[in-house]
Amino acid sequence: MSPMRASRALAPVVVCISLVVAVGGSLGSPLITAVATQYGVSLAAAQWTLTIALLAGAVATPVLGRLGSGPRRRGVVLVTLGIVLTGSVLTVLPLPFAFLLAGRAAQGAGLGLTALMMATARDHLDEQHAARTIATLSIASTVGVGVGYPLSGLLADLGGIRAAFALGLVLTAAALVAAVIVLPAAPPRTASRVDIPGVLLLTVALIALLLVISQTALWHEHTALAVAILVFSLVMFAVWTFVELRTDKPLVDVRLLRHPAIAVANLVMLTGGVGMYLLLSLINRYVQTPAAAGYGFGLNTFQAGLVLVPFSVLGFAAGRVMPHLRSRFGARSLLAASTAVVLAAFLLFALARGHLVEPVLAMSILGIGVGSFSAAMPAVILAATPAAETASAMGVNQVVRSVGFSMGSALGGLILAAHTTAVFPSEGGYGAAAWTGAVTTTVTLLIVAVLYPKRT
Template identity: 70%
Template sequence: MTTARPAQRHAPALAGFLVSVGLAGAVIGSLGAPLITAVAEAYDVSLAASQWTLTIALLAGAVATPVFGRLGAGPRRRTVVLGMLAAMVVGSVLTVLPLPLPFAFLLAGRALQGSGLGLVVLMMAVARDHLDEQRAARTIALLSVASTAGIGIGYPLSGFLTDVAGVRAAYGLGLVITAAALVAAFFALPEAPSRPSTRLDLRGAILLAIALPALLLVIGDTNLWRHHAATAIAILAAAILLLTGWTFLEAHTENPLVDVRLLRHPAVAAANLVMLTGGVGMYLLFSLITRYVQTPASAGYGFGLNTFEAGLVLVPFSILGFVAGRLVPGWRDRLGARWLLAASTAVVLAAFVLFAVARSHLVEPILAISILGFGVGAFSAAMPAVILAVTPKSETASAMSVNAVVRSVGFSTGSALGGLILAAHTTGVFPSESGYAAAAWIGAAATAATLVIIAILPLKRG
């Protein structure tokens, strides 16, 4: 019979394994972004088509996260995780092999890789079931950070491999990582504690698979909002209507995909709202800085960094994000969730202000994204404590999967908002530098609004 917790001598190894798997999922998910131009050239497709190598992975991850979160809540969690990793290996193979209809197989492979973005919430569930409370809190905090900070690892590695050996070599990195994670999981992943098995809510899964991609696509499509605003509003309204219907369905289903009763808890609802508004600002600044440093100096600003060099700019973002993730569990008992979230949001606000007023030297955007990394890391690490404080262990993956989807919506909104603001300040090829200042101050205002929300909503002490 499987015990709920392994011997303590195995706990550090299990914690390290869980964070590594979560980090692997984040790195694989981020492979699409720095390769968009290289893919367009290698596969002879447009940049708009190449963008789908990122978009399809994000959409697959958004849908897979709550579905696999529910499947992983039962006794078959080990099987679900191994199946997800196997699918990622197959997807990675499709991105590497020179197959007929190569771009179509590349998109299929990226979709399978994107499903692995749901691994993080399952690793959180494993930590909560098999580690003592203190170690579980530290591991869950790092897992929450890994889902964002992993970008700073994937970007420079994939950029370097693309420059040296071509785009298939960069995707080969994904194959190596996923294969290693599958082998490690086969030996290291424990069985889930004995729990009643529940059937998957197929109606809820299908409805979510329609509504959520529609929402994310319309939010992230800057051109649609610029040129066909009425259509964008209609699609957005339809997606929200479908999600409302999905919520009603889940509330009246015996074995729902997501237990919406937990989501109605004041602390959980408040945390998800804070995640949404905070995510808008965080990804807005992230996208502004990465775009700014790659703008050629001939535009009158910018530093003309290539893909690899721009990836290196993100390394401090990841390093300081993980540092914050390590520190937050120790601060949590002394400060509580509200103060931790407020402090981390204030750090993000400071990064916005710095970028808004100082961008003329490369060190300034690097400093701003470093500060942002610490703020995002602290914010991400503090968030699970708020939700899990009022969530049963059996619902860990499901509850955190919803928070992950909310974060995706916030990030997509932030990215689109930045694109729209810069587009409004573009008369030639590149936006005017004043567009970056305007976007930064708007993001600062959104981040300040998040501070107000944190102050007034009923967040419980984590």
């Protein structure tokens, strides 16, 4: 392919890669029940098909961000896609459950590629085109959920879980071919040495943190152990920060993260992520509850996935508009407006969910808020980040978002479990969870209004 044609193809290819890994990472969630049935394991064990992908993505993201900051970016991307492809093969083959988990972990590693795609766009596209592409990349996970859920549900209904996982295999193979043809080499820079102590410390800290917030059963059955793991993870994060500040070539430039705009943006991403994923999981679970429980609509996996389609479509549309609005209103105003939209979705679901159209409308409003929020965030981070640190800085933000999403999912599960006396939670549990999310989102809005640097 000629250099000019390759340049024109670059934007769609990097978006395609991010979308593919997002779809692959989301495949575990709608298939948990089917996996438990087919493999003869408990629902708690089947839940690991999602948890292990999130854990792998959280660990891989900062590592890939550092590896991809130097001249090896193209090689890092291709090798990672190869790992994802290998994992996709393991999910499709009729092998024991342990191989499925290994395959899901390999697929989860691909979640770390989004930050590298942002760095690629920033290095090889003009400023305006790069801004639009990066905004689109930031909402790839949003679109990926809306694409992955209904498709995987439909394929599972038609051909079983291996047919659903085959979706990830086909998409990853296509993404790898496109990457080989189109992805350019990174600009000449000094190769970044991988900070092995930093990798090990951050890996232990992230695994402990995501484990304790994703396994809600721990808090019910072994509360003391859950608290101990949480404290351990926080201590490890403190040790990691101490080590990074004293390392010449750290895994993450912690000093850069102390910039006021970046520090507040990551805090906003954490608290905002809790609220956004909390509502997403609440609505998805609510619409699948059978009407015999006294509420809910008894939708199957595929039908529930269709509820996410307006979430993704409107989120994508909102994200595409954000780069055009930033020059007029500024990042601070856009983050505040996006958070307010998420708050409106919470209020709607808290007050009205008796008819299917109301949760669907709440999900649609949530999509607008999540899409615009996600698209505004990279501009905040990159405005204070040197080009050479793009992948690393955005990788950290992606990890913060993953932690926030996991906390939101866990929070919803804990609240609903506290309101469950039989098989299903009481409807009041959904109201309590919705109002809790509304409070969390209000806190996020206050952080933006009070702490965010006024000049942005």
